[in-house]
Amino acid sequence: MNNEKLNDIVKRLHGDFFISCVGPVRSGKSTFINKFMNIKILPYIDDEYLKNKIVDELPQTAAGKQIMTVEPKFVPSEAINVNIGDINMNLRMVDSVGFVMENALGYESDDGPRLVKTPWFEESIEFKDAARIGTQKIMENHSNLAVVLTSDGSFSEFTREDYEKVEDEIIQEMKSLGKPFVIVLNTKNPKTDSVLKTVEELSIKYNESVYACNVAKMTEDDINEILSRALDEFPIEKLNITLPSYLDCVGDEISLKADILTLIDTKAYEFKKIKEVTKLSDSLKENENVKDITLDLDGADVTIKIELKDECLHMLINELADTEIVSQDDLIKTLYKGHSAMKMYDEVGSALKSCKETGYGVAIPSLVDMKMLPPTVIKQAGRYGVKVEAIAPSIHLIKVDVKSSFSPIIGSLEQSKSLIESLDNDQDNIWDKEIFGRRISEIVNDGIKQKIYSLPETSKEKLKDVMNKLINSNRNSLIAIVL
Numbered sequence: 001m002n003n004e005k006l007n008d009i010v011k012r013l014h015g016d017f018f019i020s021c022v023g024p025v026r027s028g029k030s031t032f033i034n035k036f037m038n039i040k041i042l043p044y045i046d047d048e049y050l051k052n053k054i055v056d057e058l059p060q061t062a063a064g065k066q067i068m069t070v071e072p073k074f075v076p077s078e079a080i081n082v083n084i085g086d087i088n089m090n091l092r093m094v095d096s097v098g099f100v101m102e103n104a105l106g107y108e109s110d111d112g113p114r115l116v117k118t119p120w121f122e123e124s125i126e127f128k129d130a131a132r133i134g135t136q137k138i139m140e141n142h143s144n145l146a147v148v149l150t151s152d153g154s155f156s157e158f159t160r161e162d163y164e165k166v167e168d169e170i171i172q173e174m175k176s177l178g179k180p181f182v183i184v185l186n187t188k189n190p191k192t193d194s195v196l197k198t199v200e201e202l203s204i205k206y207n208e209s210v211y212a213c214n215v216a217k218m219t220e221d222d223i224n225e226i227l228s229r230a231l232d233e234f235p236i237e238k239l240n241i242t243l244p245s246y247l248d249c250v251g252d253e254i255s256l257k258a259d260i261l262t263l264i265d266t267k268a269y270e271f272k273k274i275k276e277v278t279k280l281s282d283s284l285k286e287n288e289n290v291k292d293i294t295l296d297l298d299g300a301d302v303t304i305k306i307e308l309k310d311e312c313l314h315m316l317i318n319e320l321a322d323t324e325i326v327s328q329d330d331l332i333k334t335l336y337k338g339h340s341a342m343k344m345y346d347e348v349g350s351a352l353k354s355c356k357e358t359g360y361g362v363a364i365p366s367l368v369d370m371k372m373l374p375p376t377v378i379k380q381a382g383r384y385g386v387k388v389e390a391i392a393p394s395i396h397l398i399k400v401d402v403k404s405s406f407s408p409i410i411g412s413l414e415q416s417k418s419l420i421e422s423l424d425n426d427q428d429n430i431w432d433k434e435i436f437g438r439r440i441s442e443i444v445n446d447g448i449k450q451k452i453y454s455l456p457e458t459s460k461e462k463l464k465d466v467m468n469k470l471i472n473s474n475r476n477s478l479i480a481i482v483l
Contacts, residue, residue, distance in 0.1 A: 003085055005227035006040060010089045012234050012300055013144050018079070020094040022135050022174070024166045027149040028186040028215040029048055031058035033093050035218040040047055041091065044084040059095045067183055072096055072138055094142050096135040135170070139177055145230060146181035150213070152198055154188040160198070171206050180233040182226055185212040209233055211274065232275035237300035239268055244308055246316065256289070256316050260306070263287055277302050333366035348395055355397040365392035396467055404447030408435055 010017055021029035047052045057075050072094060077309045079092040138147060150167040153159045174181045183202060187195050190212040202210045209229035213222045240262055247257045263284065272281040274297070281293045281304060289312050294305040314420035317325055321334040345352075357363035373389040391398060423430055470478055 003040070003044075003087060003400075005231070006084065006089050007478055008231055009145070009227050012085050012231065013089075016079075016088050016144060017089040018092050018094070018143045018145070020096060020138045022054060022139055022146055023107045023149035023150055023170055024095045024151075024163050026158060027151045027163065028155075028184075030073075030095050031215045032147060032149060032184065032186075032218070033095050034058050036093070036223060037075065039218070039220050040223055041082070041084065045082060050080065050082070071201065072135075072142075074142075077160050092142075094138050096138045111399045128478065129373075130430070138350060139179070139197065144179065146179060147226065148174060148181055148183045149186055149228075151186040154195075154196060155216070171208070175206070175208075180230060181208070182230040182233055183210040184215065184226060185210060186215045187212050188214055190214055234274050234300055235272055236274060236277070236302050238302070240301070240303040241268075242305045244306070244312075245289065246313060247308075250316070250320070254316065254319060256312060256319065260287070260289065260308075273418065274300065274302070276303075280304070295483065348397070351395060351397050355399050359399040361397040363395040363397075365394050369393055371408045394471070402451050404444045406435075406440070406443045406447065 021032050023029055037054060042051055042054065045054070054076050054086045057073075057077055059073050059075065075095065076091070077094045079090045082089060148167070148171060151158070151160075153161075153163065171183065171352060183206070185195065185199055185202065189195060195212050199210045199212050204209075209232055211222075211226050211229055211404050213226075243257075243260060247254075248261070250257055252258055267280055267283045271277070271283070277295060277297065281295055284290055284304070285293055289308050290306060292307040294307070296303040296305070314325070317331075321331070323334065325331050325334060328404065347366075351361035351363040351407075353361065368477050370390045370392040371389060376387050376389075378385050378387045423433065429441065433440050435443070466478070
């Protein structure tokens, strides 16, 4: 027997194989559990006592309109740990009463609705309501995977329309819970055109996996196919998306990488189930920069490898170079400029970062920058010694907030207030606003440049002298008088 799919399901359920069979009454739920246990479970149990216990607890099956299951039935009555070959799992299947159809027998008596006692209410309630509540609780609390049984009416005294009236509510209930489930259409003739059409209609209507089979004659191949379709309904637990390694070398602000990441973020939230992985892959392929997609499925973990078109590397180089690279000469020139800039940034980079964060930064000189001065003889307290000095340039960066203002005289008070209101209401585009034929950004920038360029050279020299004295003196205090 082939238990590969069962093994995959058990792994996906983390060892707890708790499956519920739900659906309308008289749809084949009890028969499904019987067939499943006899084909997939019982042949592998060596413990005769345990095997007999499960057999004794299997639900009864029968034809007709009479409701056979009158209360939820757990098979076995308590979850047991079993080994099916190399598969170890905690096993329990649940047979629900199901949602009652009007033409069924057994939920009413000659005196009216049949009343039953339930664990959920002190007073007796109608069998029909008890069946519904019990089925809902099984869906919600007693299983981590469900098989929704319905039928086309070909094997019973009910019609397809009878099943349709209640199956929609059951399926919507399952969808709201967010648990994986598969729909099985129980039919006498699963390969006929009419049945295949019904399967297609149900698949489109509910966007869920639907499989047609004769449950009473269900084979191991049928069970494996149902388990396979159930696997597709599980959510993606982990989605790994790998990009070309050269994109790992740049930040997310680079446009090529930013576009790909935005595409991934958008599509990854759109497709959430294993069965939608192919759709996710096809959706990513629609991007003009994507050359190919490689998929790798490992249980609920999905790895998608994105291969970009060859020209994307050229696009990235052009963006990083901030120029169009056409020839080898262009590339070498750009690399040389970058090499020179990197050497300079290595000297002042930490100072620039500190300046941006705190307002002040210092580039510490290296040994290469230090210049040794000639040793001199010194006298101190009647004794002589030698003074050794070195001098090194240190670059000090100071962040200065430069204010620039623009005060157009436009006329009346009302006109001024109107201008302020228009600027306040359009903060996002304020820099592109034009006043007197010029953009505000240009006017403000000119004002900042004017202030910076107007600083006299003598003032710059004095600032340098102040820093020299402050750094080289033994005092750390500074008094400044600015006139």
